[in-house]
Amino acid sequence: xxVINSKKPKASVTxxxxxxxxxxxxxxxxxxxxxxxxxxxxxxxxxxxxxAALSFTPNPFAQALNASHTGTIGMLTSDLDNRFVxxxxxxxxxxxxxxxxxxxxxxxxxxxxxxxxxxxxxxxxRVDGIVVLGRTTNPRPSITxxxxxxxxxxxxxxxxxxDTSFTPDNYTAGRQAIEHLLARGRRSIAxxxxxxxxxxxxxxxxxxxxxxxxxGLELTGGDELYGQWSESWGRQCTETLLASGRPIDAILAxxxxxxxxxxxxxxxTGHHVPAEVAVMGFDNWDILSATARPPLTSxxxxxQELGRAAARALSDAISGTTEPGVHRLPVRLVPRExxxxxxxx
Amino acid sequence: xxVINSKKPKASVTxxxxxxxxxxxxxxxxxxxxxxxxxxxxxxxxxxxxxAALSFTPNPFAQALNASHTGTIGMLTSDLDNRFVxxxxxxxxxxxxxxxxxxxxxxxxxxxxxxxxxxxxxxxxRVDGIVVLGRTTNPRPSITxxxxxxxxxxxxxxxxxxDTSFTPDNYTAGRQAIEHLLARGRRSIAxxxxxxxxxxxxxxxxxxxxxxxxxGLELTGGDELYGQWSESWGRQCTETLLASGRPIDAILAxxxxxxxxxxxxxxxTGHHVPAEVAVMGFDNWDILSATARPPLTSxxxxxQELGRAAARALSDAISGTTEPGVHRLPVRLVPRExxxxxxxx
DNA sequence: CTGAAAGCGCTTACAG
DNA sequence: CTGAAAGCGCTTACAG
Numbered sequence: 001x002x003v004i005n006s007k008k009p010k011a012s013v014t015x016x017x018x019x020x021x022x023x024x025x026x027x028x029x030x031x032x033x034x035x036x037x038x039x040x041x042x043x044x045x046x047x048x049x050x051x052a053a054l055s056f057t058p059n060p061f062a063q064a065l066n067a068s069h070t071g072t073i074g075m076l077t078s079d080l081d082n083r084f085v086x087x088x089x090x091x092x093x094x095x096x097x098x099x100x101x102x103x104x105x106x107x108x109x110x111x112x113x114x115x116x117x118x119x120x121x122x123x124x125x126r127v128d129g130i131v132v133l134g135r136t137t138n139p140r141p142s143i144t145x146x147x148x149x150x151x152x153x154x155x156x157x158x159x160x161x162x163d164t165s166f167t168p169d170n171y172t173a174g175r176q177a178i179e180h181l182l183a184r185g186r187r188s189i190a191x192x193x194x195x196x197x198x199x200x201x202x203x204x205x206x207x208x209x210x211x212x213x214x215x216g217l218e219l220t221g222g223d224e225l226y227g228q229w230s231e232s233w234g235r236q237c238t239e240t241l242l243a244s245g246r247p248i249d250a251i252l253a254x255x256x257x258x259x260x261x262x263x264x265x266x267x268x269t270g271h272h273v274p275a276e277v278a279v280m281g282f283d284n285w286d287i288l289s290a291t292a293r294p295p296l297t298s299x300x301x302x303x304q305e306l307g308r309a310a311a312r313a314l315s316d317a318i319s320g321t322t323e324p325g326v327h328r329l330p331v332r333l334v335p336r337e338x339x340x341x342x343x344x345x
Numbered sequence: 346x347x348v349i350n351s352k353k354p355k356a357s358v359t360x361x362x363x364x365x366x367x368x369x370x371x372x373x374x375x376x377x378x379x380x381x382x383x384x385x386x387x388x389x390x391x392x393x394x395x396x397a398a399l400s401f402t403p404n405p406f407a408q409a410l411n412a413s414h415t416g417t418i419g420m421l422t423s424d425l426d427n428r429f430v431x432x433x434x435x436x437x438x439x440x441x442x443x444x445x446x447x448x449x450x451x452x453x454x455x456x457x458x459x460x461x462x463x464x465x466x467x468x469x470x471r472v473d474g475i476v477v478l479g480r481t482t483n484p485r486p487s488i489t490x491x492x493x494x495x496x497x498x499x500x501x502x503x504x505x506x507x508d509t510s511f512t513p514d515n516y517t518a519g520r521q522a523i524e525h526l527l528a529r530g531r532r533s534i535a536x537x538x539x540x541x542x543x544x545x546x547x548x549x550x551x552x553x554x555x556x557x558x559x560x561g562l563e564l565t566g567g568d569e570l571y572g573q574w575s576e577s578w579g580r581q582c583t584e585t586l587l588a589s590g591r592p593i594d595a596i597l598a599x600x601x602x603x604x605x606x607x608x609x610x611x612x613x614t615g616h617h618v619p620a621e622v623a624v625m626g627f628d629n630w631d632i633l634s635a636t637a638r639p640p641l642t643s644x645x646x647x648x649q650e651l652g653r654a655a656a657r658a659l660s661d662a663i664s665g666t667t668e669p670g671v672h673r674l675p676v677r678l679v680p681r682e683x684x685x686x687x688x689x690x
Numbered sequence: 691c692t693g694a695a696a697g698c699g700c701t702t703a704c705a706g
Numbered sequence: 707c708t709g710a711a712a713g714c715g716c717t718t719a720c721a722g
Binding site: 057058059060061062064065070075080081083086087089090093094097102103104105106107109118121123124125126230231232257287291 | 409415432447466470636
């Protein structure tokens with residue numbers, strides 16, 4: 001039985017200790033551990049063993065004092081309490097965390113003053129770069145001016161086209177949704193959209209409208225059926241559409257949440273999905289889409305991949321190569337039962 | 346029109362620059378800025394002004410080299426992609442971020458190897474302390490042994506009672522739920538619970554059972570109606586309960602998600618909520634509870650406050666005072682229409 | 691009250 | 707290939 005404190009982590013071991021144990025100078029120990037070429041193989045081996053024996057961990061602060069970078073980046077979020085932010089954050093953390101970069105997290109809670117404060121903190125900590133994570137896909141103010149390190153914007157693009165931004169391709173998402181419904185044989189399609197102040201809503205509407213036009217069709221009810229991002233708006237608008245008496249064989253909802261309302265209203269008024277009306281949403285928020293009745297076809301915004309792409313771009317920018325502009329990342333259709341092909345009766 | 350690069354953030358300004366501009370020595374400049382007492386007021390003022398004029402920011406790495414702590418803590422999450430983790434993280438970030446402490450974020454993605462790797466990274470970066478954030482309220486393995494800095498566990502308590510842990514008080518949550526229903530005049534109450542492998546489920550069941558017994562009652566169907574954390578389980582179990590023919594005037598669901606299924610089943614079988622059957626859930630996940638039909642009474646687990654408490658405890662531990670043990674934090678009942686008082690017909 | 695000097699733990703020209 | 711020395715930017719006894 002060994003005592004728990006067999007290795008006392010008291011005063012941390014220093015490179016000097018390693019050099020001493022290996023019987024070389026401080027300088028040589030440093031070179032050996034850092035893979036410098038001017039070290040004999042045996043010497044290097046001795047040093048490495050000594051370091052291992054002492055569980056040596058170089059003091060990152062001493063290292064940073066000599067290095068041009070710190071192996072640290074800042075993640076500046078506008079609103080952590082937002083379900084769209086989480087996957088992006090996760091993707092970015094994953095991309096950085098698997099390398100040698102650590103992530104400093106700051107949440108501004110939607111407050112510009114706090115954002116500025118956190119920005120200063122990050123800069124004071126000498127981060128190598130910053131990911132700015134917005135809460136919607138609407139363009140947001142650039143913070144790049146005056147910041148001495150690379151900045152990449154994720155989810156919400158910067159309003160300055162000279163910045164590097166990553167955002168989901170909502171326009172194409174709208175197109176893809178319509179193309180999917182058309183491929184399933186639907187022709188009378190309504191778009192029950194979310195709030196018009198969101199570019200996510202307007203971009204998707206534009207894509208949907210264009211895809212319909214190319215097929216020589218128009219959206220039933222037009223492309224201006226804006227409301228709230230809520231189930232109740234989905235129910236209400238569906239009710240109105242049905243009452244209008246116009247034929248409808250598909251409803252594209254602006255979000256999964258709206259789609260849930262659409263589905264409920266259809267079920268409660270005796271309309272079968274998908275036989276009579278196909279329904280689909282956006283976001284592929286599985287808690288809503290996968291458990292809907294029937295399970296809901298949706299467009300996944302690939303947010304985790306977006307976070308990863310932003311992280312990679314920041315890494316590239318830190319090492320010198322940037323591709324400025326707004327990068328609209330591909331989305332992915334996830335077909336489920338709510339738009340399944342059926343033998344029309 | 347001023348040029349954008351009016352202040353070039355090239356080589357960062359150093360304390361030596363400040364001292365020079367103020368016309369004092371390096372040592373004096375340091376003391377003046379750090380509020381040391383042995384500095385004449387005028388001198389201090391001069392230095393402060395010089396620092397401001399140059400926008401001086403002390404290099405934290407040089408500071409850390411002399412200090413015993415780094416103003417940095419590690420947040421080690423098991424699974425960022427978890428809706429329960431987010432509020433805890435947010436609360437903790439808020440508590441630290443408003444002070445002088447920065448948060449280093451690491452996500453283990455449910456992998457023990459990755460967790461160990463990240464732990465080493467955090468230690469190598471000389472964090473002053475660590476918050477371990479679990480994905481369920483089930484006890485998790487302690488990592489405290491061998492870690493030279495304080496560790497606090499949030500959401501998932503450590504399995505070592507000598508550690509300091511914060512977790513929601515699920516037992517009391519169960520009691521409170523029942524007491525609320527009893528106060529609303531309900532007597533025949535069923536508990537449609539989640540998965541029995543979760544202490545969140547079993548603890549709530551224990552609290553509910555005890556509260557019923559104290560009122561001389563038993564849960565309809567017993568306290569073992571375990572299933573999945575899903576809407577479909579809520580529907581299915583409700584169907585069974587109704588079919589059993591036993592009188593039921595309230596259903597307590599193990600989560601809001603289950604409660605949604607319960608509500609749907611009741612509505613579709615023509616049972617009025619709350620007039621005929623009251624329904625409530627746990628978690629107060631607003632996307633589910635507030636938008637339910639009718640809006641769902643639920644127990645909020647106060648996760649954000651839990652995160653804050655954990656952060657405070659870690660700060661205290663870093664400055665020397667700890668209160669070991671599992672701290673079960675209070676929860677909060679949020680009454681909505683689904684358990685409203687009604688004139689029983 | 692002020693400043694010269696040593697030191698925190700490392701890296702990197704520069705000699706040898 | 708190896709090591710003595712200077713330096714990264716700060717802080718802190720220690721003299722004055």
